[in-house]
Amino acid sequence: MVEQQFLSVRDLDVAYASGAHALRGVSIEVGAGERVGIVGANGAGKTTVARAVTGLSAVFRATVRQGRISLAGKDTTRWPAWRVLAAGVVTIPEGRGVISNMTVEDNLRLVLAAIPRRRRPAVTEAYTMYPVLGERRRAMAGLLSGGEQQMLAVARALLVRPRLIVADELSLGLAPRIVTEILDGLAARAANEGTAVLLIEQAVVMSLRFVDRAYVLDQGTVVAQGTSDELRQAGDTTARYLGVADLSRAEELL
Numbered sequence: 001m002v003e004q005q006f007l008s009v010r011d012l013d014v015a016y017a018s019g020a021h022a023l024r025g026v027s028i029e030v031g032a033g034e035r036v037g038i039v040g041a042n043g044a045g046k047t048t049v050a051r052a053v054t055g056l057s058a059v060f061r062a063t064v065r066q067g068r069i070s071l072a073g074k075d076t077t078r079w080p081a082w083r084v085l086a087a088g089v090v091t092i093p094e095g096r097g098v099i100s101n102m103t104v105e106d107n108l109r110l111v112l113a114a115i116p117r118r119r120r121p122a123v124t125e126a127y128t129m130y131p132v133l134g135e136r137r138r139a140m141a142g143l144l145s146g147g148e149q150q151m152l153a154v155a156r157a158l159l160v161r162p163r164l165i166v167a168d169e170l171s172l173g174l175a176p177r178i179v180t181e182i183l184d185g186l187a188a189r190a191a192n193e194g195t196a197v198l199l200i201e202q203a204v205v206m207s208l209r210f211v212d213r214a215y216v217l218d219q220g221t222v223v224a225q226g227t228s229d230e231l232r233q234a235g236d237t238t239a240r241y242l243g244v245a246d247l248s249r250a251e252e253l254l
Helices: 046-053 081-086 104-112 124-129 131-135 146-159 176-193 204-208 228-232 236-242
Strands: 005-016 021-031 035-039 062-071 089-092 164-168 196-201 213-218 221-227
Touching: 005 046, 005 196, 021 035, 021 046, 021 062, 021 196, 021 221, 035 046, 035 204, 046 062, 046 164, 046 196, 081 089, 089 146, 104 146, 124 131, 124 146, 124 176, 131 146, 146 164, 146 176, 164 176, 176 196, 176 204, 196 204, 204 228, 213 228, 221 228
Parallel strands: 035 196, 035 213, 089 164, 164 196
Antiparallel strands: 005 021, 005 062, 213 221
16 A cells, blocks of 8 residues: 555456446556656556546546545545546646647646646746757747657646656657656656655656656556665566566666
8 A cells, every 4th residue: 555645546447438448447556746757658548547537538528437546545436537636636648739820828827827826936947847849939839840849748747747647658659768858857847846646657667767756557447556666676577568578677678
């Protein structure tokens, strides 16, 4: 059991209107300030977990059939996304979600508008985390590189001082060097603020360098879990779910 548990998911079953049964009996925990990964191949059900946790299942025509999701002990299984957000859970969706026809600075100021002025952080915090954003603060977000857009998405999420960030496929389409830079910035600021991170990734080896613990998903079921070191040293049984022969020696996944 995780000490000072913030997120708890118990025996979660989720199905889509199309008939696809995406999750079967999934249970995960994230402690306050902890970094946890959900890893696995494409189609394993990772994004469905993110949608359920952040209250977005209904938007994608998915239904929680069984199970319970709780935040700091409160049952949030049926909460809408706005209420989950108000409880301190921010999502960085696959595809980044920046507003392309607004400048970098306006993207950042937009999320700050909802924070009372006396508690509102300075936009410059984002530029300290990722200096390139400061250099390009007047550029339209749609003209940034993929890595810069992902930095903007991460910085924007952290500005609102969340208790938990749910990050879905941060590495998608990016070079390993850029992903490392993004995760280093996220790790440093999250640790400073006591923010927990649920990192949902197909890039397993990279994820295990960042998280404290991880769950391995396959066909909607948790097939393995453990610390990063335990999974990195996984034997054949676990490694085959991750698409590699020897996880301890793999440099990249798929």
